[in-house]
Amino acid sequence: YQNFITWFGHLAKGEPFTALAYLSIALVVITVLKNGFRFLAMNFMVLIRNRSIQEIRQNVYQRCLDLPIAFFNNERKGDLMSRMSNDVKEIEFALMVSLEALYFQPLNIILFMVALVMLSAKLTLYILLFLPITALIIGLIGRSLRKRSTRNQELLGKVMTAYDETLGGIRIIKAFNAAGFFSQKYKEQDEAYTRNNIGVQRRYDLASPMSETIGIGVSALLLWLGGSMVFRNELDPEFFLTYFAIFSQLIPPFKAFSNALYAAQKGIASLDRIQELVTAPVTVEDPIVAEVPVFNNNIVLKNVGFGYLDGAKVIDGFDLEIKKGQTIALVGPSGAGKTTLTDLLARFYDVTDGGILLDGVDIRKFKQDDLRRLIGIVNQENILFNETVRNNIALGMPKTPLEAVIDAAKAANAHEFIMEMDHGYDTEIGERGGKLSGGQKQRLAIARALLKDPEILILDEATSALDSNSEKAVQQALEKLMSSKTSIIIAHRLSTVIHADVIIVLDKGKMIEKGTHNELLEQKGMYFNLIQLQQLLSN
Numbered sequence: 001y002q003n004f005i006t007w008f009g010h011l012a013k014g015e016p017f018t019a020l021a022y023l024s025i026a027l028v029v030i031t032v033l034k035n036g037f038r039f040l041a042m043n044f045m046v047l048i049r050n051r052s053i054q055e056i057r058q059n060v061y062q063r064c065l066d067l068p069i070a071f072f073n074n075e076r077k078g079d080l081m082s083r084m085s086n087d088v089k090e091i092e093f094a095l096m097v098s099l100e101a102l103y104f105q106p107l108n109i110i111l112f113m114v115a116l117v118m119l120s121a122k123l124t125l126y127i128l129l130f131l132p133i134t135a136l137i138i139g140l141i142g143r144s145l146r147k148r149s150t151r152n153q154e155l156l157g158k159v160m161t162a163y164d165e166t167l168g169g170i171r172i173i174k175a176f177n178a179a180g181f182f183s184q185k186y187k188e189q190d191e192a193y194t195r196n197n198i199g200v201q202r203r204y205d206l207a208s209p210m211s212e213t214i215g216i217g218v219s220a221l222l223l224w225l226g227g228s229m230v231f232r233n234e235l236d237p238e239f240f241l242t243y244f245a246i247f248s249q250l251i252p253p254f255k256a257f258s259n260a261l262y263a264a265q266k267g268i269a270s271l272d273r274i275q276e277l278v279t280a281p282v283t284v285e286d287p288i289v290a291e292v293p294v295f296n297n298n299i300v301l302k303n304v305g306f307g308y309l310d311g312a313k314v315i316d317g318f319d320l321e322i323k324k325g326q327t328i329a330l331v332g333p334s335g336a337g338k339t340t341l342t343d344l345l346a347r348f349y350d351v352t353d354g355g356i357l358l359d360g361v362d363i364r365k366f367k368q369d370d371l372r373r374l375i376g377i378v379n380q381e382n383i384l385f386n387e388t389v390r391n392n393i394a395l396g397m398p399k400t401p402l403e404a405v406i407d408a409a410k411a412a413n414a415h416e417f418i419m420e421m422d423h424g425y426d427t428e429i430g431e432r433g434g435k436l437s438g439g440q441k442q443r444l445a446i447a448r449a450l451l452k453d454p455e456i457l458i459l460d461e462a463t464s465a466l467d468s469n470s471e472k473a474v475q476q477a478l479e480k481l482m483s484s485k486t487s488i489i490i491a492h493r494l495s496t497v498i499h500a501d502v503i504i505v506l507d508k509g510k511m512i513e514k515g516t517h518n519e520l521l522e523q524k525g526m527y528f529n530l531i532q533l534q535q536l537l538s539n
């Protein structure tokens with residue numbers, strides 16, 4: 001250190017040119033170092049920012065896959081989309097603005113404060129008296145900012161929902177001339193969002209002028225107090241100037257810090273919404289210690305009762321034994337609870353009363369994946385994905401050889417129309433299979449179930465969209481599969497269920513008749529009436 005002082009003394013006193021040269025070099029070296037490290041720091045920040053955001057996104061996505069179906073009945077899709085896009089963006093912005101400032105500015109502020117205290121503890125104390133007031137103002141604005149930001153994200157979710165619904169139903173909106181209605185509804189939601197957003201941005205814009213005003217206010221006070229001390233000869237003027245110069249260095253970090261606080265508040269509002277999604281309760285849970293499902297004997301539904309979240313029982317006191325290999329048909333009026341019953345079997349929902357036993361073991365003791373591996377479903381809605389025909393049929397089984405896919409498609413009477421498509425099995429079928437006809441979608445869904453070759457087959461109106469010829473062909477393939485499997489078929493067209501081992505008539509969630517086709521005809525009850533009605537219609 002002593003050496004350095006001597007050397008510096010020489011430098012300053014002696015050769016002016018050497019001094020100048022050293023100074024210039026020092027300037028360059030310092031700048032290169034500063035910017036080099038700054039670049040490194042930013043590199044690191046970019047990494048932190050992107051990787052943390054990625055983790056949030058992936059958590060949200062994974063969570064959506066884990067959440068039970070009931071969750072999605074109650075949430076609006078647009079809002080979920082908005083959380084994934086807008087809220088995540090807000091968090092990213094907050095991270096970008098505040099990460100650096102919230103870590104480094106306090107350090108800056110503390111260093112300057114230490115210098116100020118060392119120069120004059122008394123003056124510094126005066127300044128510190130303003131701290132609580134400043135903190136209060138910043139806190140109040142921050143809180144209101146956070147509340148409004150939460151509301152903002154909710155409103156944006158509604159806007160996105162309106163947009164999503166419109167895109168999904170565009171054909172019906174046009175057909176029913178409902179564009180005016182939807183346009184009005186959209187405008188209202190957009191207006192509410194825009195107003196709230198203006199409020200948020202105004203508060204946010206308040207941050208910078210506010211902190212600058214506070215800073216200058218404190219400076220003026222300092223000038224007055226310190227100046228008076230100088231005039232009273234209590235303070236050395238040079239000393240005061242130094243003090244004031246250092247103090248003025250405090251304002252930019254203070255401003256950056258309070259700006260960062262506001263950005264963080266907005267980010268936290270969004271983070272709360274993400275948190276809400278990630279911590280939403282999983283009502284259909286896998287057990288901690290799971291048993292492995294075996295199906296050798298039977299499925300027993302014991303006094304099964306179920307109601308959706310919001311109301312009355314949809315299934316009530318339902319008892320049934322399904323022996324392995326049997327074909328069970330569920331018939332009954334629309335809204336009777338047929339689909340619900342099969343949903344319970346696959347644990348899309350858990351029963352609220354009673355239990356469902358597979359070979360004597362309650363199905364809640366299995367992992368959902370293990371249970372569903374046994375079950376193949378063709379639904380009332382034939383859900384297809386924006387993928388190739390091949391991947392849609394071999395869903396969840398990406399390694400299936402093409403030959404097997406083709407066999408399944410042939411059995412489902414789908415091979416022919418697939419081959420007529422531009423790229424055959426490699427044709428992309430558009431979002432939700434939008435490029436296909438209703439019957440074509442249904443045949444792909446059947447091919448999917450045939451390929452899975454499950455132990456338990458659930459066919460919910462599986463052939464309802466087919467013309468009589470293709471229905472006959474598909475029905476044959478299905479019957480071949482059903483003869484060796486356990487199956488549950490739901491159909492309004494009763495001609496497809498007459499061969500079932502057991503036919504169950506369901507009405508308002510209760511089993512009211514049970515037997516074979518002939519037995520039920522003799523009972524002359526609801527089934528008999530339905531059959532008569534349909535025969536009348538077809539004659």
Ligand SMILES: Nc1ncnc2c1ncn2[C@@H]1O[C@H](COP(=O)(O)OP(=O)(O)OP(=O)(O)O)[C@@H](O)[C@H]1O
Nearest residue numbers: 073308309314333334335336337338339340341380
């Ligand atoms: N997600 C849901 N939330 C609340 N209630 C529902 C839900 N899904 C169905 N329901 C109600 O449960 C009852 C049974 O519906 P379900 O879909 O099981 O009838 P279904 O017998 O399959 O009728 P369909 O023959 O028309 O398909 C209906 O009254 C319906 O309104």
Ligand SMILES: [Mg+2]
Nearest residue numbers: 338339340380
């Ligand atoms: Mg149904």
